Amino acid sequence: MVKQGERPADVRGALLDAALRLIETLPEDKVSLRACARLAGVSHAAPAHYFPTRVALISAVLAHAYNQLTEAMIRARDAAGDDPFDRLKAIGLAYVAFGLAHPALYAMLFRPTYLQVPDSEMAEAGYRCANVLGEAVAATPRPGGMTLAAGITLAWTAVHGFVGLVCNGLILLDEAPIAAAERALEQQRSAFSG
Amino acid sequence: MVKQGERPADVRGALLDAALRLIETLPEDKVSLRACARLAGVSHAAPAHYFPTRVALISAVLAHAYNQLTEAMIRARDAAGDDPFDRLKAIGLAYVAFGLAHPALYAMLFRPTYLQVPDSEMAEAGYRCANVLGEAVAATPRPGGMTLAAGITLAWTAVHGFVGLVCNGLILLDEAPIAAAERALEQQRSAFSG
DNA sequence: CCCCTTTGCTTGACAGTGTCAAGCTACGTA
DNA sequence: TACGTAGCTTGACACTGTCAAGCAAAGGGG
Missing domain, CATH: 1.10.10 (Arc Repressor Mutant, subunit A)
Incomplete structure (x- = not known):
């Protein structure tokens, strides 16, 4: 190049x-x-x-990062079989793996500064990414009192919180990060079905 | 002043x-x-x-913020009665409330840039804050397979993820944020008791 | 072929930033 | 009273983002 x-x-x-x-x-x-x-x-x-501003340049870079994350989530979902929660969990693990592999990019993906760029490809890419997760939650049976919004909140906060704290070195894990993430997400199986 | x-x-x-x-x-x-x-x-x-650098100045501000957060968590815990999970949940809600009330400060509290300042009061304040949460998790019965580290991870990622996504406008809630947080944390009661 | 317009930069200037070092003032101590 | 130190101030300098004038190349039309 x-x-x-x-x-x-x-x-x-x-x-x-x-x-x-x-x-x-x-x-x-x-x-x-x-x-x-x-x-x-x-x-x-x-x-x-x-790029009119520095923020716009970085925002464009982050749009590409979102697209990569989205593709990784889709691949993982599609490789996970037919069980809805397995697919949701696979999406979550792909999300965590991406964040752990690209901590600097990940930290910037959710910053209003960059999301709020006018005509932002990034906001659109972020929406598509969130949609993969949202569709998987919608396809997963939820107990009677859990709305779709609550289900998405539960799923997304678990992975987002995990990546953020692990990448910033704030929590000490007693196993490999992916194994810890898998264990945490598996704990959600009962929350979704029960 | x-x-x-x-x-x-x-x-x-x-x-x-x-x-x-x-x-x-x-x-x-x-x-x-x-x-x-x-x-x-x-x-x-x-x-x-x-302050040797800009980062050091901001880090000192954030140390104060951490102390305020810690105090809020302790107050909420101490007002929550004797049930260990109620106390843990109250801490979580105080954490969420603080984050929602101070989004800009909150976003900076977990940035390595500021945490890694040499001789940082902030890192120490952050450790004390995390300790309040850690002690509450330790005092809360966990199912046999859940280590203390896994319990802390579960509790902290839930609130950290929630505040981060809500403050950045990334998830749409269908109820007031505090109500949504309470619902999400209540869902964890079964995870802790087994 | 020549001329004009447009595109995609380059160059230079300027104001804001962080940092450094010399200098000044006020206070405290001997 | 005199000296030293602490706590700044001032000014300079290199880096930043931004703006505007200018230049070169390409394309299109006569």
């Missing part, structure tokens, strides 16, 4: 790549437009042609 | 107040050292005497 010493063929793509690389290697406040421009081999003001 | 036109009597305190006010009113990236210094009525380089 990046051509040395010459303008990249696809400047927008080079900027997205650069931003992604910086997000995954530097503290967030070091991911500046100028740093991305330098890494992409363009002038410091070039990003302004494609 | 702030004396108009004159240096504040307690510069460090004025800076903490200013930072807290800015955190709760401005986007995070607008909470700069210079903005805090201006609001506190001191020169732009004065904060450096008390």
Whole structure:
């Protein structure tokens, strides 16, 4: 993508790549437009042609991240057989695995700053991602008092809370993170069927 | 605290107040050292005497926030009677209430950037806060297969995930947030008792 | 072929930021 | 009273985002 010493063929793509690389290697406040421009081999003001603000650039990177997360969740769901809760649990585990593999990206996926970008691909990608989870919850039998909203809340807060606390080193697990997540999600089987 | 036109009597305190006010009113990236210094009525380089970096200043603010959260959790626990799960649930509800009342502060409480400040009061305050939750989990009977770590994970991820998603406007609830949280935490009663 | 317009940047300026270092003032102690 | 120290202030500098003028290349029309 990046051509040395010459303008990249696809400047927008080079900027997205650069931003992604910086997000995954530097503290967030070091991911500046100028740093991305330098890494992409363009002038410091070039990003302004494609992204009105720094937040818009990062938001576009996060849209791609959401799409990857969505695809991982769909693959896991589709590989999980016919049992609705198994499919829901597989989605949850894929979600946790993605978050654990990309902690810096994950932390930014839910920030209003980035979600609220006008005409945001990210908000749309986030909606599609949430929809995979929502559909799986809708397809899973719930006890009489649990609304769909409550079911989605239960499922999503479990995985979101887990990834957030584990990635930030706040809880100590006494087994591998994925095993702990599987155990926690399995505990929800009775909540959904009972 | 702030004396108009004159240096504040307690510069460090004025800076903490200013930072807290800015955190709760401005986007995070607008909470700069210079903005805090201006609001506190001191020169732009004065904060450096008390706080080596911007992150250190914010970390100190967050230590206070953690202490407030801890106190709220303890009060709620102590008002909840003798049932161990009721006490644990009350702690969880206090946690959720705090997060909902202070979304900007809450979002920063779990950021490695701020937790990892050298000699951080914040990390210590955070540890004390987590300890209140941990003790309540330890005091709550768990089914045979659930370790203490797994119990803490379960309890904490539920509230942490809930606050994070609700404060960022990511899930739609069909009842008041506190009612939804109470319902979700009540669902955990069976998980703890088996 | 020539000229004009548009696109996609580059360059340079400027205001805001964090950081550093010299300097100033006030207070405390000998 | 004099000296030293603490707690700032001031000014400079490099980095940031943003703006605007300018340049080069490409495309289209006469």
